[in-house]
Amino acid sequence: MSAISPKIQNQIAMLQQVQQQMQTIMSQKTQYEMEIRENRRAEEELNDVPQESAVFMNVGTVMMQKPKEKVIASLQEKAESLELRVKSLEKQEKMMQAKFEQLQAQVKEALEGGNRPPNAA
Template sequence: MDSIPPKVQNQLAMLQQMQQQLQTIVSQKAQYEMTVREAKRAVEDLGDVAEDANVYMSVGTVMMQQSKEKVLASLNEKIENLELRIKSLEKQEKTLQGRFEQLSAQVKGALEGQQPPGAS
């Protein structure tokens, strides 16, 4: 590591940071996608429920009786908000992935340019 120039060492540190950020984004996106799937399943299940049936919704740590219409509206709003967040995370992921690949190529080029001739 001593033979690597400080600039390249900084770039390697940045690559590690970017990789961690990418992992965080991918993890958040997966969580949101799972929540969207669950909410969509709940909407489907509510389609089979009679309009006047007792429907309960979790509000914090309490279950409250709500109209089917209110629960559906709440679920659909939740789905919409999460899908917007997912799109935002996808944009961030794409941008960060591009920067990561660009910086990775720079570091690779710098390291390859440092190797003595004939070394691989």
């Protein structure tokens, strides 16, 4: 059985690194999507609250009373920002997926090529 060449070992290491990066991106994307849902839910709840009701918002480590409109605007702004981040992560995810598939094909080809018997020409 022949040893794996350093080139193939390097490609395998790169493949693993790309896979880890993809997992990180997917994890961040999931986290942002969850935050977007939470913001939208809070916004929906605030829309059901009477205008004159007291509305509180976390500002750093302090909870402060704020006008309902400002809290809703803040939630919308944060959700929009998170949506942009998700779109950016989706682009990164697609690029990483393409890179992963390319590296995977190269490694597979190199490994299969190494197992072929030499031509008897």
